[in-house]
Amino acid sequence: MYRLALILALACAWADAGADSEYPARPLTYTVAFGPGGGNDLMSRTVVDIIRQYKLYGDQHIRVENRPGGSGAIGYGRVARQAGNAYVITSTSGSFLTTPIVSETSWTWRDFTPIALLALDAMFLVVRTDSPFVSMDEFVTRARQSDMKIGGNGATGPDRVVAGLLAESAGIEFTYVPFQNGSGLLTGLTSASLHALVSNPSEVMGQVAAGNFRVLAYSADSRSTVYPEVPTFVEQGYEVEFAVPRGIVMPAGVPADVRDWWIAVLKKVVATPEWKNYLESRGLSAAVLWGDDFGDYLGRTDSEYRRILDSFGSIH
Known part of the structure; x- marks a missing residue:
């Protein structure tokens, strides 16, 4: 009897969790x-x-x-x-x-x-400021001519999705290099072991502000409200919206x-x-x-x- 009463009391308490009058x-x-x-x-x-x-x-x-x-x-x-x-x-x-x-x-x-x-x-596509790429067209032209390495956080996360959308839209192939954390990803670009990286703005904004990285494109359907100077992929002719x-x-x-x-x-x-x-x-x-x-x-x-x-x- 005690066990039954306890079960009923717990059931009522759980139901009440979504049914408060106020x-x-x-x-x-x-x-x-x-x-x-x-x-x-x-x-x-x-x-x-x-x-x-x-x-x-x-x-x-x-x-x-x-x-x-x-x-x-x-x-x-x-x-x-x-x-x-x-x-x-x-x-x-x-x-x-x-x-x-x-x-x-x-x-x-x-x-x-x-x-x-x-x-x-949304995501940025970022290169070093001393790279020859100033626009998406320059980046894509190079990617069509030789193998390039693009880094991102994780093997299946948002960074990988944006990189995949770019490859699909631009008709290019590249080597995607997954990293386990943001610091490793940044080191990959600063050390020139990567040609570019995909990242959310918060991870790279310090390097961008310091003049070390250049942002080529933004993956939302409209420009960032924080970085309005960065063009979207879409306005540069690439169907990448993510x-x-x-x-x-x-x-x-x-x-x-x-x-x-x-x-x-x-x-x-x-x-x-x-x-x-x-x-x-x-x-x-x-x-x-x-x-x-x-x-x-x-x-x-x-x-x-x-x-x-x-x-x-x-x-x-």
Whole structure:
């Protein structure tokens, strides 16, 4: 009898996690699927700091927990298993889409409730300033004549996708060199063991500002709001459009009124000067989509990831 009562009590408590009459009525767990200090962690903590500063979550506590491992598989899996729980939230990344494509995970992006896209983290194609390449056409012409090495973080992440899109659009072949971290990638270019690299702006902005690197192109569909002087691939004649979605999701099955509550809160977050400063300091472009519109965006981006990753044999 005691065991049955305990099970019923736990079941009721779990159900109540998504059914409070006045939300929020409990502390929130903000799960970061990566280690401290990275781009996903910084975005998550920036959002939480703004929410705390402006008291947008009332008097309730927000706990940020890092659950790294498996290119996001562990942290995202932890959130996905809590379907209906309105008191857990997480941030998206490139791995939010690519990890389920190239690995066997128990979840995909469809196991989450899309709340908001807050920014786009598109990629730069970067060369050394002492290289002979000043434009994309010069770079592509050389790539058609001889083998070139382009570096990026990871074998199947956003950097690889952008490099693959460039090869497809320009009709070129090159050797892609994957790196495990940003410092190794930068060293690869500064030491001239690479001809170019693909990276998000935050990783190379210091070298660009110091005059060591030159940016040839930006992978979003429009110019960066932080680096408006950098032309896109598209305006230079190359069909490369890609950006990592920096957004917010919750487990599947959270009540619609909770989703709408979070949308309203995040609209306030992105209007703050603190958020604008974050975007500028990290080289991110402002971009917002809410609810189902964000879900549609994730679906389209997932399809493009699958097509490109399959084209160079990363899906087994």
